[in-house]
Structure formats: structure tokens, C-alpha cells
Amino acid sequence: MPVLPARKRRAAMHKVDRVFGEKFLTAIDDFYRYGVHLLFNEWWEQAPQDAIDKYVAAIVDHPEQGPLAAAGWMAPDFSLAMVADCAPGTLGAAWHEHMMVNGLAEKLAAGYAGLIADFEASGKLNRLPPVLKYKVLRGYQTHDLHHVLTGYTTQPLNELALQAFGLAQSDYPYAAMTLSVIMGHATLVDPWLIQPAMDAITDGWALGRRARSIQFVDFENQIHRPLADIRAEYGLTRDAPFVPLMPRVSELVAGELEVQERMRAAASAA
Template identity: 65%
Template sequence: MVSQIERGFGEKFLKSIDNFYTYGIDWLFNEWWETAPADVIAKYEAAILDHPDHGPLAREGWLAPDFGIGSLDSYGPGTLGHAYRAFMVDNKLVEHLAAGYHARHEELLQSGKIDRMPPALAYKVLRGFQTHDLHHVLTGYPATPLGELAIQAFQLAQMDYPYAAMWIAVVTSHMTLVDPYLIKPGMDAITDGWALGRRARSVQFVKFEHRLGEPLDDIRAEFGLQRDPVARADTPPERTPELLKPSVERSD
């Protein structure tokens, strides 16, 4: 029997397509588990546990201790740690984002909403919040709406993961049905992130927190993350997609 989308969840999916700022993809992701088909959940779980790199790391379940920006002050120019600090400071990002989401995850568990989320997927959620900004630094994708879209395509190329897949599904549906001006810049970001994710070594779950003192260029070369920046400027100002106006969610 072919799995089907539960119709109540389908309505929530349409709400997210209409406006994913008022009904965010993070909300959509957490709503999905209660009605998700069991065989689909099993496939996502197997995609992690059966992978030669992801499986052992997911079973280990390592999470980095919470950190403050000040702990990165000692890393010199050219290192991953220095670039990580600059990315966080320049973009005025929340340094305890992962710790805050961990508390929210516990609340969702207590509510029963994500009871059907397998441990491997739960680990991906929590570790993903820790590594999201590190992955921006490693890939070179900026903390902009299109940079966030590219990083989600990159993540999906490296791992079958419903959150990243929902990102692509919602945005491509929005560009198709709501804002056609998003099609070209959106697809540029998606295809760039997807291509990089497919050809690079997996960075999922890797303990880059232990490598902050190493040269960023060396780590990028090791994982095949060198890329040319995507910087298209052919969208007229009057055709700026709605996606480019507010900022979008920051998570993996």
C-alpha cells in the first residue's frame, strides 16, 4: 500500500506554503510525527543508521557542551574557530541557540507530540542545531535567505532528512504557486547547495568543535567543500522575491 499524507497535516503544509514566516517549517516538522506513516519514518531512520559514516556517530550520540562566543577569542586568523566567531558576531546570531532548542525539544517530548520520532532523528535535530552555523562557515553559504535555502539543499544532499526535505518542498511549492519571482534565485541556491552536498564528504555529525584551531582552508579541502560563491544579481529590484525580504528560520 502506498503511504499517504494525512489530510489534516496537508492543511498545515498548505499554510506553510502560503506563508512560511507565520507558519514555519520548524512547526511543520514537529507536527508531522503524530500522523506520519510508519514506513516513511522507518526509511528516514534507516537512512541514518545504515549509513557507514552517519550510523556510528548517531549511535554514539555525542553533543558538544554549550559555549560562549568568548571561548573562540583565542583562535587566530585563518582557523575554523576564528571564522566561526566572525560569522556569529558579524551576523548577530544567537550563541546559545542549540541549548535553547534542547529545552524546547524536551518540552515537545513531554507533550507527546514527537513520541514517534526515532532516537536517530532526534539526535539529528539536536546535533543539527549545534552544527548549523559551523556548516555555514564550512560551506561558505551566508546567513541570508538564499544562503539558508542553499544550506538546506546541501544538508538534504548529504542525508535523507525530513526537515531539510520539507524546506525544499515548501519553498518550491511557494515559488510555483505564490511567488514566481523566486523561481530563478531559489533554484540557483537549491542546485548549488545540492551539487556541493553530493560531491563533498559528509560533514554530518562530525565533531568540528575539536578542530577549531585548524586552518579552515585545509578542512574545506579535506571534505571537498571548495566552491565558487553564488552571487547572481540579475533580479530587478521590483521583482525581489518575498523570500528575500524578511530573514528565514535558522536550523538544520
């Protein structure tokens, strides 16, 4: 492949849209005030087509993910009743415990689908390819299953590790934006976050690279299988769980832990 002169290389490179860049900086400033769930949907209007095409190819050209994405299967809305009769040690029993202990919403995916619909009505998602729309909607369905399968908890740095895991398995702007926003915040606002965030990212990345792809897999139809068997099949077995070391807890992590405790308290009181 011929190498372009430096001036031509610079001319050929796409630039970040400056209006979107301000939104990206807003997310870096305060991840909770302007999260990636909004940033992701704001990107498509100004996104370089070349970047969009590469994200699409990462899925459709993947030997396992491509056929599953083409099938476009969506699970029925999750309910705790679906897994109430699963035997101890099964995926379903672990999923049930995960949802109950963390006080998590049963219809997370349905809620995000409503957000997508609002953005679509505004015209902001006219350039969002169908396969990437499927990726984000199916991703919200499987997110808590992936917590269970990988062993990552819902604590902030474990959530970051899970995003790195998913990004290691498939180039995907939502996960990449999450890591970029967190590291941008750590770099420019809260340096105490740098080391624990990088520990989380590298742990999730390494696990995601060595494991088989679990993206789009219909684990909802495997809830009665032993969790240990599924982890072994997909290369998710590990000697010890990820335990983040935080000698000095960053403001971002401390704030999220406080939010989680309030959510659990509210769920327990309901």
C-alpha cells in the same frame, strides 16, 4: 521484483494526513508565521511508518554518519569565549566572525532543545526515533559551523542552499520540508522566487553530493585547525562563492532581508 498492478500500487501508497496537510499549506502561505521548526515536530503523529523507517535507515546505514549518530556526541553550549583566542585563518576564527557579523544567538541549539521538550511533553513526538531526535538537536549545534565550512552566508537563498547541501548528504525530513515549503510558496504564491530558489537548491545539492559527509562531525574540537585545510579534506573547496541572481526580488526574500537587518541592528545596539 514483481510489479504490482496499478490499482494495487495505488492502494499500497500512503497518503498525506489531511490535518497535517493543512499545517503544511499554512507554512507554504507564510513561512515566517508557521515555520519548519514547528512543521517538523507536528509530522510524527501521522507520519507513515515506512517513511520514518527510511529516514532512520538513511542515517544508521551510512558508513560515516551511522557510527557518529550511534555515539550521540553533543558539544557543550557554544560561546564566543570558546573561539576568542583562535588564530586568523582557523575554523574558530571564521566561526567567531560569522557569529559576530550576523549577530547570532550563542544558544540556538539550547533554544531548540526547549522547543523539542515542549512537544515531547505533549506526546506529539512519541514516534520520533531517537536517531532523528539526535539528528535535529545536533543539527542545530552544527548549523553555523556548516555555514562557515561551506561558505554559505545567512542570506535567505544561501540558507536555502545550505539546506539543500544537508539534504544531499542525508535524507532528512527537516531539510526536505524546508525545500518543499519554499518551492510550494514559489510555485503557488510567488513565481519570482522560482529561478533564484532553484539556483540555490542546485548549488547546495551539487556541493553536498560531491563533498564528504560533514554531518555529526565534531568540528567543535577542530577550531584551531586552518579552515582551508578542513575544506580541502572534506571536498568543500570551490572556485567562487555562491552568489544568487535575483533580477526581481521576491516578497519572501525581501521580507527575510529586512528581518535580518533588524536583528543585526538590535544586536549592535545591545
